[in-house]
Amino acid sequence: MSDDQRYRAVAGKDSRFDGVFYTCVTSTGIYCRPSCPAAVPKRGNVLFLPSAAAAQAHGFRACKRCRPDASPGSPEWNARADAVGRAMRLIADGAVDRDGVAGLAGALDYSERQLNRMLTAELGAGPLALARARRAQTARIxxxxxxxxxxxxxFASGFASIRQFNDTVREVFDRSPSQMRERAARGADPAGAGGIALRLPFREPLDAAPLFAFLAARAVPGVEEVSGGVYRRALALPHGAGVADIDxxxxxxxxxxxxxxxxxxxxxxxGAAVQRCRRLLDLDCDPGAIAAVLAADPLLAPSVAARPGLRSPGAADPAEYAARAVIGQQVSVAAARTVAGRLAERYGKPLSPALAALPGGVDRLFPSPGALAGAGPDGLPMPAPRARALAALCAELDSGGIDLGPGADREESAARMLRLPGIGPWTTGYIRMRALGDPDVLLxxxxxxxxxxxxxxxDAAAAPAERGRAWGPYRSYATHHLWALADPAAQAPVPAAGGGRG
Structure with missing residues (x-):
């Protein structure tokens, strides 16, 4: 987009661009999301920047009215598979807080200097500034x-000292932490009671019913459930476990x-829990851009019109969904769910007493790759070829031979999976779509x-890959539209015969 196009989006208060760029008003020193309801600033007083971190680095404070720091994430970081895209996904997951800039650079196989140069050139801020913006948003919540x-x-937000926390909050939000608490729109919960209530913003439209129906049909007993209009699941997180309740x-x-x-x-x-929920629900995508591409094909146009905002669910735990992809080879969704539930009951780690005591039936994490690899093929309740494939994949995930984390190289990970016995194109594609969050996979x-x-x-069915080229870079969404077009009784994805080798 040119700056003139960005200004037109701001003048039209177009929420589709919230999180894509930020509007910095030089006359007030405030930065906003494009859809901010305040009066449109003069064109000569506006500077456009690609990230909240860049706006903060330029000395701008977050608007108290539109809360730009809480915008949906940029859809660019869903699609991009280069080093900058991988770095942004890792930073959002808290990699800098846990491992520092050196750890982030090492995970991407770049020097710290190279990484800082690339991020600054593209986003106007380096990894420390981007991580600082993330800490500020966590602190606000x-x-x-x-x-x-x-x-x-x-300290929970990732700041190294209370002074750094106070200075950052005042600089970013133009209020002290105590002032922010006093003016909070919602009453504060007592410490530790009732969990942490927050909002997961998204770009409209959102076709929520099929999104949650997709998750409900695959919900693994003990690990996730749908009850009373709430989707609930256990989360394996860097410092412990968690449970997310999503309305x-x-x-x-x-x-x-x-x-x-x-x-x-x-x-x-x-912060990591929020990002994993967002990836699971595909909340950072741009449904308008996806619809524009897919509706251009008369084949999919009716489905796109009938299902605006159809999402491509991702993964809260990439290793879990990789294992579940193998479990689901050549069986129905119901059968795969049953087997996954047995594995969770046998090998899943129980939640802490405080989490297990929460309402509902979620009481354990899905088994880790190490637990499933240690069980060996004989300890897995499935046909021997599939058990060997699952054990081999989990052994690679446990050892780090295959990376499915937010900073993974999708092509390299897919190539390594295809080398394993029993892992074929369908399984690899499904793992790319869900565990790696790749928006451009046509199964x-x-x-x-x-x-x-x-x-x-x-004719299209005779050469689906060729016809599907026109649907890029959103072929994962095209796959979901094809599933949605199927008979209700057949909406479960099922690999063709030979989907797994051996």
Whole structure:
């Protein structure tokens, strides 16, 4: 976009661009999201920057009205597979707080100097500034939704000292932490009671019903459930475990969001937990851009019109979904769910007493790769070839031979998976789509997708990969549209015969 196009988006208060760029008003020293309801500033007083961190580095304070730091994430970081995209996903997951800039650079196989140069050139801020903006947003959530002491919030947000926490909050939000708590719109919960209430913003439209129906059909007993209009699941996090309760009814209009409540063993995991929920629900995508590409094909246009905002669910735990992809080879969704539940009951780690005592039936984490690899093929309740494939994949994940984390190289990870016995193109593609969050995977080997294509256009079904090129870079969404077009009884993705080797 040119700056003139950005200004037109600001003049039209277009929420589609919230999180894509930020509007910095030089006459007031404030930065806003494009949809800010305040009066449109003069063109000559506006500077556009690509990140909240860049705005803060230029000395701008967050608008108290539109809260730009709480915008949806940029859809660019979903799609980009280069070093900058991988770095942004790692920073959002808290890698700098846990491992420092040196650890982030090492994970990407770059020097710190190279990484800082690349991020500054693209985003106007280096990794430390980007991590600082993330800490500030985490601090705001804890200040406004809990009654925790400020000293606890400071360290839980990732700040090295209380002074650094106070200075950052004042600089970014133009208020002290105590002033922010006093003016919070919602009453604060007592410390530790009721979890942490927050909002998960998204770009409209959001087709929530099929999104949660997709997750509910695959919910592994003990690990996740849907009850009373709430999707609930256990989260394996860097410093402990957590449970997320997500209200399945979206709030639309200005500030569209899903309500979420997080219960955490360790508050340092707040930022990571939020990002994993967002990736699971695909909340950072741009549904308008996706619809524009897919609706250009007469084959998919009716489905796109009938299902605006259809999402491609990702993964809260990439290793878990990789294992579940193997479990689901050539079986129905119900059968895969049953087997996954047995594995969770046998090898899953129980939640802490505080988390296990929460309402509902979520009481354990899905088994770790190490636990499943240690069980060996004989300890896995499935046919021997699939058990060997699962054990081999989990051994590679446990040893680090295959990386499925937010900073993974998707091409390299896919190539390594394909070398394993019993892991074929369908399984690898499904893992890329869900565990790696790749928006451009067409599962043309999938039987249900093929049947949908055959009904729509036999010629397209004969060469699905070729027809699907026009759907890039959003072929994962095209796959979900093909599944949605199938008969209700056949909406489960099923690999074609031979989907796994051996």
């Amino acid at each position: 804890l200040i406004e939704t809990t009654g925790l002491p400020m000293s606890d919030i400071a 399945m009814a979206p709030r639309t209009g200005r500030g569209a969001h899903l309500r979420c409540r997080l219960h955490l063993d360790d508050l340092r995991d707040l 043309h080997q999938d039987l249900v997708a093929r049947r949908s294509l055959e009904r729509l256009d036999p």
